[in-house]
Amino acid sequence: MSSEKERLIGKDQFRDRLATVSETGGRNWIYAKKPSGRFYNARTIVSLLLLGFFFSGPFITINGNPLLLINILERKFVIFGVAFWPQDLHLLVFGMLAFIVFIVVFTAIFGRLFCGWACPQTIFLEMVFRKIEYWIEGDASAQIRLKRAPWNAEKIIKKVSKHGIFYALAFIISNLFLAYIIGKDQLFEIITDPPSEHAGGLAAMIIFSGVFYGVFAFMREQVCHFVCPYGRMQSVMLDNNSINVMYDYVRGEERASVGDRKKVEVGKATLADLGFSENTSFGDCIDCYQCVKVCPMGIDIRNGTQLECVHCTACIDACDDIMDKIDKPRGLIRYSSENIIRGEETKVFTPRVIGYSAILVILLSVFITLLTMRSDLETTILRQRGTLYQTLPNNVYSNIYELKIINKTFDEMEYEIRLLAPEGELVPLGIMETVPPQDLAEGRFLIKLPQNQLTGLQTELTFGVYVNGEQIETVTSGFIGPAN
Ligand code: SF4
Ligand code: SF4
Incomplete structure (x- = not known):
């Protein structure tokens, strides 16, 4: 195999293994x-x-x-x-x-x-x-x-x-x-x-x-x-327009160490001796590996954007320091996009970004609407589990209900529960009248309905939740009675 090929294959080895995993599958400590x-x-x-x-x-x-x-x-x-x-x-x-x-x-x-x-x-x-x-x-x-x-x-x-x-x-x-x-x-x-x-x-x-x-x-x-x-x-x-910590390969390649450059310069070695093709011109990367040595992920940013890179910028600082020392402009490694490095036009608002942004605006609008529509109290009224209807004098029937009421505000709330439909009577059983801020109140009450208000085995009840005389919530529940 020619030394040029060997050199290029060597550069591609990062594709086959993780820097933190040894050849035997153990951990390479960074x-x-x-x-x-x-x-x-x-x-x-x-x-x-x-x-x-x-x-x-x-x-x-x-x-x-x-x-x-x-x-x-x-x-x-x-x-x-x-x-x-x-x-x-x-x-x-x-x-x-x-x-x-x-x-x-x-x-x-x-x-x-x-x-x-x-x-x-x-x-x-x-x-x-x-x-x-x-x-x-x-x-x-x-x-x-x-x-x-x-x-x-x-x-x-x-x-x-x-x-x-x-x-x-x-x-x-x-x-x-x-x-x-x-x-x-x-x-x-x-x-x-x-x-x-x-x-x-x-x-x-x-x-x-x-x-x-x-x-x-x-x-x-x-x-x-x-x-x-x-x-x-x-x-x-990510795509070619995304801003990442990137190595400017256009400016940096072909990379060669200071020693190799010197050898070619003074005629101690030819480009071919070092594995380069004859018309190679060296870029700004002097292959000093400082960017690799500082990387906490153990990767070489010169291999391009990689999953392991957490964009910690340590390699930018390390390379800038080298560029200062060799009197070259900073930014061989910098925040950039693939398109900028290739000298092509880069766009922030690509169709993909516009599409994602439109979805984001819709979701945010729904979220804000739901948040503003959120009622101050959240009431649940359920018939007490395991109970049936009771028969009272004068063809009146009753069911027991459990009430849970959540106060989502930062103020104590006084509330009242009224039965809106059908016509009947609500009898509190130690029901609470206030609910503390950001807290939950629980209570029980009885609903009495005359037989002529029942619509069958199951009758729908509608309750109104009132605060300061104003109805702020409507809640429904079921009432069981005898079959007519
Ligand atoms: S930005 Fe950090 S993690 Fe990414 S290659 Fe550079 S030093 Fe490594
Ligand atoms: S620190 Fe800069 S010059 Fe040195 S190897 Fe990395 S990219 Fe090349």
């Missing part, structure tokens, strides 16, 4: 060189802001409600201070659909900008855990040396302190995570009460801590490769 540069600095500032937001989230309240609460156990959800109940499932579905379509539109235009700048996994891993690792174990080469070193005092101290800090951080993150699920008050109760009173909560804390520790200490980039659905889907959302 020792990423510590990044530095303007993008890394900017990402550090953005990460600090987002971390501040994440850590303060459970303690921020809007009208007494947490900013975000995903209480699956009690089926209570608060998003930006607005409480949603299981009865609002349709709203959540539309909200989620709109959010997913928004991500698709955003990705089609800006690629995986979210992964690099705002994803909690990237922020915690690159801006918290890896910084601690660099601080304790040093840069990539020092980490490799430490890995290969025998278990001496220095190695034990470094490894124990690193993993100790990692576990402590994972414990804090799991507590915060739990606060987003059960609320800060319940979390404080779990922490301050005797452990025997909150065995479930403590078990959740220990499990979450273990999961976060495992993710940030060991799994790391494998989460982005194999667990995150967004990363797996990105290839179908």
Whole structure:
């Protein structure tokens, strides 16, 4: 095989294997060189802001409600201070659909900008855990040396302190995570009460801590490769107009190291000796591998857009630094699109983006309409399970009903239930008249109907729910009576 062919086949090997998987199927641990540069600095500032937001989230309240609460156990959800109940499932579905379509539109235009700048996994891993690792174990080469070193005092101290800090951080993150699920008050109760009173909560804390520790200490980039659905889907959302972290192959190729260039320049080797064809002209890439060494995913961005790339921008900084050193313009690796690099026209509003945006507008319109139409009270009236009708004097029959009424507002509501049709009597059985803010009230009542109002075995009842004398809801239920 000619050396030109060998060289090109060598360049294509990334297609056959993952950088993090060894030939025997084991894990290739990534020792990423510590990044530095303007993008890394900017990402550090953005990460600090987002971390501040994440850590303060459970303690921020809007009208007494947490900013975000995903209480699956009690089926209570608060998003930006607005409480949603299981009865609002349709709203959540539309909200989620709109959010997913928004991500698709955003990705089609800006690629995986979210992964690099705002994803909690990237922020915690690159801006918290890896910084601690660099601080304790040093840069990539020092980490490799430490890995290969025998278990001496220095190695034990470094490894124990690193993993100790990692576990402590994972414990804090799991507590915060739990606060987003059960609320800060319940979390404080779990922490301050005797452990025997909150065995479930403590078990959740220990499990979450273990999961976060495992993710940030060991799994790391494998989460982005194999667990995150967004990363797996990105290839179908991107096209040649999408903005990505890209290597400008038009400017960079043919790549050759400084040493090889020198050899050709001074006549110590010919282009053919180095595996290039005769009319090769070298591009700006000096094949220094700095962009590969800083990559936390272990990939070579020069192979093009890849599933593994989380757009962390570390390779942009590394390459800009090299370009400064060799006196070439920055941006050999930069945010760009395939079309821009090829010198073709690039469009933001492609038919695909317009189509996605139209779907997004429709979903958002439906969501906002449903949200504004959402009634303040949500009432359910059901005949009490397991009961039949009772026969009263004067051909009157009665059924017992259970009432559930949810107050979605931030104010206490006084309500009244009236039977609108057919003509009959509503007798409260300890029924409540007020429902606390963002809460649920339950009660029972009796409906008495004279026989001439019955339409058969099953008669439909219509109730009106009144607040301040104004009917705000109509609810129907069934009444069973004897067959005529
Ligand atoms: S290729 Fe560049 S942007 Fe992508 S993950 Fe690696 S260093 Fe980050
Ligand atoms: S850092 Fe720049 S010059 Fe060096 S190998 Fe990567 S792309 Fe080429």
